[in-house]
Amino acid sequence: DSGVTQTPKHLITATGQRVTLRCSPRSGDLSVYWYQQSLDQGLQFLIQYYNGEERAKGNILERFSAQQFPDLHSELNLSSLELGDSALYFCASSVDSARETQYFGPGTRLLVL
């Protein structure tokens, strides 16, 4: 158990819908990262937050957004969902941005029908 929690574990929805994925980092970790992993693919970095502020952006679509709250949990919002958005979405956390050993959550499996 990495100490990073993600909910829900599974999510099935329809095209055009909007969903919110939630992540709670390890106790004491200030940085949260979101990744997308499509079937049999590597991990694609989406976005990073550090202590409530956006720190880095990767290949995140405009239909996707995220935020980190004062209690350090983070939410990833996916809107106008398309079939191709079906994937595993992982959250990872680290203590800070300088020495960034990341610990991953169990992921949310999103299926868009």
Next chain:
Amino acid sequence: GQQLNQSPQSMFIQEGEDVSMNCTSSSIFNTWLWYKQEPGEGPVLLIALYKAGELTSNGRLTAQFGITRKDSFLNISASIPSDVGIYFCAGHSGTYKYIFGTGTRLKVLA
């Protein structure tokens, strides 16, 4: 998106054999991480490397941070069936994000 090159892409080995895999980049990295991922699960951190030339072990696993800072290696000795999974490397260059490798899929034949 940007990714590191990992090789081999997949390998089938006999139980008890040693395994070697590597990760290469065109960019210099300051940190290398190695993860193992099992189906439907999140990646689990195996080894973290922070200095060029560093050699670190975790049980039967040994990883090295290449001298050029553009590569890293992971070795698994005396493989066992539970070593099955996908092994990912990740590099960090001082920007605020990691680049992940394409993964090495390992299958162990008993």
